[in-house]
Amino acid sequence: MISAEQRGVVAPAGSILDLVDRAWSDGAAAAFPLRPTVRVGGATLVPVAIDNGNDALKGAVLRRDPGAPDSETRSLLTTIRVPTAFALAQTIQGRQEVTYSCDGVSFWVGEAALVHNGDALRLGPTIQRLDDERQRWFIGAGIVELLRSAGFAPGEYAIALTLAVPNTEIVIERDEKGVEQLTLDRRTRDSLARHLKGKSWEIRRDDDEGQPEQWTIRVATVLPQAQTTGTVVALTRAPNGKLVSDIAGLRVIDIGGGDLHVCEVTFSPAQMINRRPGDGTIRIARALRTDRALAGVIHNDVQAQEALIRQTVKRASRPVSIETEVQRAVASKGNAMVADVLEELRQSSQFVAITGGGVLLLRSLLTDVLQHEAKEPGRDYVLVDGPLASQLNAIGALFGLIFRAAGK
C-alpha cells in the first residue's frame, strides 16, 4: 500500500498526496484525469479551494491541460500561497506594485503589502475574520491571483468555493431523524452565508507596469469543510475518489502558523476529536520579533512569519541575512514544539500525518528525532514536507469539493 521509494513524502501509493508529491519532485505540474469544473444546482462552476490560514492564504484550482488532446480529459493543479498581509495602496513614482481595487478601495496584499509595512489581518474564528472587509477583499484578490496563476484570462467566472474552516467549527448535531452527524457550526454558517454566498467581487488588478485587468468572481455556492478533511482526502483517496488506504482513522498533527493542532479522525462511524497542544510557528516568530538584535525591524506577526521563512529582513534599506537569529529562535521555541509533536506521535495508536507550513521550519529538528523513533515512516506515519506541507489542506479540500459535487 505504501510506496517504498524514499522521496520527500512516503504516502499511500496512488493517493492524491503521492501523485502531487511525485509530480512536484520531478519539477512538473500535477495532472489528473478529471474535468476542471463541477456541476452544482444545474450550473457549471469552477471549483476553487481556499485555506485561509493565520500566516497565509493557500489556494488550489484545476485547469484543463492545454497540451492535452481534445479526446482526453486532463486537468492541471495550480496552487498559491499569499502571506496574510494587507496594506492600502499608495501612489508610487517609479516601478508599480501589483495593486487590486475593489469597492473603490485600492490595496496591496501578500509580498507587496509586506514590503510596504502592511498589517497582519485578524486572526481567530471564521466569523471574526469575515466581519473584517479587508479580509474579504484579501480573499477576493487571492482568488484572482489563483485563477491568473492557473492561466485563466481576465473575465467573469462563476465559482464553487470550498473554504477550509477550523476543525472546532465543525460540531455534532442531530438531523431530522435524530441521527448524530458532524456539521458546520451555526454561527460560522451564518457568517459564510452573509459574507460569501452569492458574493460578487469586481476586482481590477493593475500589474507592476500599470496594465489593468478586470475580474469578476461570483461565488455561486460555498462548501465549508474542516481543515483536516483536506489532509484526510489527500492521504487516503485517489483523484477519482477511490480509497487507496486501508487505515480506519488518522491522527493529523498540523503545525500551522497560528496553532499546533491535533485532530483524531475515525472514518466509520465518523468522529473527530480536536485539541490544541499550543501555538504554531507564531511562537517561534514572536521569539524572533522580540530578539534584541532585530529590535524595530519586524513590526508585526505576519512580517515575523515571513522573516522566519525567508531568513532575511530589510534594515536601513539593505537586505540582511538573519539566519543566526532564526536558528536561535527555532532552537529555543522549536524544540518545545517538536517535543509536543513527538508526544502526540508516540501516544497514537492511529496512523499519523505530520503536516502544516511549520514542518518547513522544523524539518531538520523533526527528521533528526524521528530517525530515533520506533515508529516507521510509511507504516506508522507520514511527514509531509516541502511546499506540500502548507498546501495539502487546500489541495485535499479542492478534491473534497469535486467528490462532494459528483455525489450530489
Added chain:
Amino acid sequence: MKQREEKVKNGPRRLIAGLRVSERDLVLLAVVRPFCDGDSEAEIAHRIWRRGLEVTLAELVSAGVELPPGVLTEQQLAIVIHRHVQLCAPLLERAGLVVRSLMDEPQPMRDATLRVAVIEETAVDPLAGEAIERLGGTEFL
C-alpha cells in the same frame, strides 16, 4: 476607383461627427496607416469606425440585442467577426489569453468557464462524496 465603387455599393455617406484625436492615438494610427486600404484620412477613419461598429454590434448581439431586419443577419455578422478574431488569434495566443485549438473549432459556449465544461466527465466514486459529508461537509450554502 475602389473607393468610388464602395460608395456606389453602400450608398451616399453623411458626415456625422468631427473627431478630435489624441496625440497618443495619432501615434497608434501611424502604425495602421500603411496597412489600411484608403485614399484619404477620412476614408481610413471610416474603415476604422466601421470595424468598431461591427465589434460593438457583435458584443450587443451576443448579449441578446436583436439586429434590425433586412440590413445584416446574425450569420453575416458572425462571419465578419469570426474573421477579425481569427486575424487576432496569434496575438491572443502569444499573450496567453487563448489557445489556438480553441480558436480553430466552433465554440458554442461563450466564456472560458463554460468552454472547459465540454470535456467528457471522469467517473468519481460516489462513496467519496459521502465520506466528505460524514466529515462535516454536509451542505452547499
